[in-house]
Amino acid sequence: MSYSSSVEIHGKVDMTIQCEKVIPEWLDGLLEKTFFGRCESHDFSKNDLNRYCITCDSSNCKYCIASGTHNDHKLLTIYRHVYQDVVPLKEIENHLDCSTIQPYKCNKKWVVSLKPLPHNGSGSHMDGDEACHVCKRKLNDFDRYSFCCLACKVQAFYERSKSSVATGMLTEGRDEVEQPTNPNKRKRSRKGVPCRAAI
Template sequence: MQATMSDSSNFVSQVEEEVIEKRNEKPEWVEAFLQRTFFDGCTLHPIRRNEKNRYCINCDSSACQYCLSSTTHRHHKILKIYRHVYKDVVSLVAMEKYIDCADIQPYKCNKRLVIALNPLPHCGPILNTETSCDICKRRLAEPDLYRYCSISCKVIAFERKSSDLAPPFLSIMSPKKALKVEQLKHKRKGKPQRAPFF
């Protein structure tokens, strides 16, 4: 009985280490995504007011809505880019599918929460460094909840961190692995508890 308990705890720690390793990876496409320019006219589809406001993660390219309707992008991962204060932003809900967006300040844009790709313009003078972004020192609206003003600031913080165990993390933990770790942690010990009969 003692050997199986230590085996299961070793397995749990091994799964946790794999999860930490996975969360300490930087998705390959993030750097290229942050360097892209959007909202230029599409040369393949020169239609009036047709801008490249989509990003294909699989192809690592910006595209317009007509480019994406072709069969080449049929099952690809696509992000739609919006403009907020003359800067590129992406929907928080869409981005959370691909990277860990914890600690990034969201903004309201047309009734949706978005996060900035790169720092937005300053929102006034910074009186206190505790209320600003850890990297670029731009003022945060809610400094008690967030540490970064944009995705690029979080990527810089990720690259500068001293330990693999320390946040910030960029890769998201897959739901299956997270569930498996939780199930292993809360394994039933001792006698099973039965519901009372009424």
């Protein structure tokens, strides 16, 4: 599913979802990648795939990065926190607005989870303002944050974009419908004369 696309309505582009300004195109690639497997290109110890190259849309190990093929590329380091993939807040903030995503502390660094963390949803799904707007997991600081992870923010943006396209189509359809010349006149006549019950 691509999050950066223009939507065609009636053969012309009437409305464009400008996701690049809010959700970068590479982010859905990052969310689909699997990290911490063994790198098949380098048969060394500690060759975990824990780097993501934004430019190449690929998961890499530290030896792939050191080889020089990713010089001048945009890179993210992936860590593990509660058995989930996380990215340092300082790194991801250079590419994406994370002000609505709740960060977590991992080895004295603030990180943002790629997908919902299990401890945040251990049977405590809830409705209301105290929960993530998408997955309903409890937020620690619900006054400041709306989402528990990057995936939830992307999903919320995609759903909002889809609903705005649908609203645009409805509005466009309403504009094309001719308004009746006499608003007081009925469109259809009554089926018959109403009969009142005799007392």
